[in-house]
Amino acid sequence: MSEKEVLHILGKKVALGESAKVSFNVAKLHTQNRIDVPVIIERSKVPGPTILITAGIHGDEVNGVEIVRQVIAKGINKPKRGTIICIPLINVFGFIQMERMFPDGRDLNRVFPGTKTGSLASRVAHKLMTEIVPHADLILDFHTGGADRFNAAQIRIVKDEVVLDELAYVFGAPFVFYSKNLNKSFRNSCYKLGIPMLLFEGGKSFHIDNTITNTGVNGVKRVLGHLEMLGRKFKVSKPKKHCVKISESKWLRAKYSGMFKATVSINTKVEKGDVIGNITDPYGSFNHFVKAPNSGYIFNVNQSPIIYQGDAIFHISTKYSD
Numbered sequence: 001m002s003e004k005e006v007l008h009i010l011g012k013k014v015a016l017g018e019s020a021k022v023s024f025n026v027a028k029l030h031t032q033n034r035i036d037v038p039v040i041i042e043r044s045k046v047p048g049p050t051i052l053i054t055a056g057i058h059g060d061e062v063n064g065v066e067i068v069r070q071v072i073a074k075g076i077n078k079p080k081r082g083t084i085i086c087i088p089l090i091n092v093f094g095f096i097q098m099e100r101m102f103p104d105g106r107d108l109n110r111v112f113p114g115t116k117t118g119s120l121a122s123r124v125a126h127k128l129m130t131e132i133v134p135h136a137d138l139i140l141d142f143h144t145g146g147a148d149r150f151n152a153a154q155i156r157i158v159k160d161e162v163v164l165d166e167l168a169y170v171f172g173a174p175f176v177f178y179s180k181n182l183n184k185s186f187r188n189s190c191y192k193l194g195i196p197m198l199l200f201e202g203g204k205s206f207h208i209d210n211t212i213t214n215t216g217v218n219g220v221k222r223v224l225g226h227l228e229m230l231g232r233k234f235k236v237s238k239p240k241k242h243c244v245k246i247s248e249s250k251w252l253r254a255k256y257s258g259m260f261k262a263t264v265s266i267n268t269k270v271e272k273g274d275v276i277g278n279i280t281d282p283y284g285s286f287n288h289f290v291k292a293p294n295s296g297y298i299f300n301v302n303q304s305p306i307i308y309q310g311d312a313i314f315h316i317s318t319k320y321s322d
Helices: 062-073 092-097 120-131 162-171 186-192 210-226
Strands: 006-009 012-015 019-024 037-043 050-055 083-087 138-145 149-157 175-178 197-204 244-253 258-262 275-280 287-291 296-302 312-321
Touching: 006 037, 012 019, 012 037, 019 120, 050 062, 050 210, 062 083, 062 138, 062 197, 062 210, 120 186, 138 149, 138 186, 138 210, 149 162, 149 210, 162 175, 162 197, 162 210, 175 296, 186 197, 197 210, 244 296, 258 296, 258 312, 275 312
Parallel strands: 050 083, 050 138, 138 197, 149 175, 175 244
Antiparallel strands: 006 012, 019 037, 037 083, 149 197, 149 296, 244 312, 258 275, 275 287, 296 312
């Protein structure tokens, strides 16, 4: 077999038409127990692109993990042509501890591309970037909102990238949010290697939302269908909502501390001056109406019932096309 017909990954050879589960292993627990991060590989007999599907860069982002789990459980990751590599849970350390960060206190998504002799998070980033990412022609990376901030389903890409624009539209999330690649992030490191990535955001930490999950799974099917990789038994449905492209946005922060309740739903289009939430006190003597500072779409809502002055409570688009 030629080199193109055999995938050499994490010390294993996987030929066309073969399936494999290999371990992405970096370190043991302090108890000396091994921590294996399964990497699920499915290869068609027919050559084609290699798609890497990842989730769980943050240990608390379980909705992303659930999306990739369903992709595997339903057999969507078995391609008609090409190769699909799935890593449902990268930060298994944080997942075990129910923590966002790594045990070393670092945010994995701020240490890429990592180093071989650096911190634990840096070593994981380095191994991912050197032993797995170079095989990919496209990456689908799944995230959720931090803490109690619930993100509308959205694809995040940089502006003026024709391939990413096309794939984001194909994915079919309600929003495409144009945002810059953050320094030392997974997305930025892949961008520098010339490997396109669709970063999906949806839901909130430690929560699985069926709508978000369905949007993510259907988006994967649409992208695979577009690339002629989706298995014949799967049907591709059209998105239920048209795609809104957001080029500029801002966070609305709480003017007061207190008990908070949003009065608009996620994905809602509001007009300037609309009441979108209330901040009250526990004693019934204070009620502040939160109003929309401009017309736009609400695509992130803080669902925490208790907030402090300065907390981000809404993310609203300021420049968009629908």
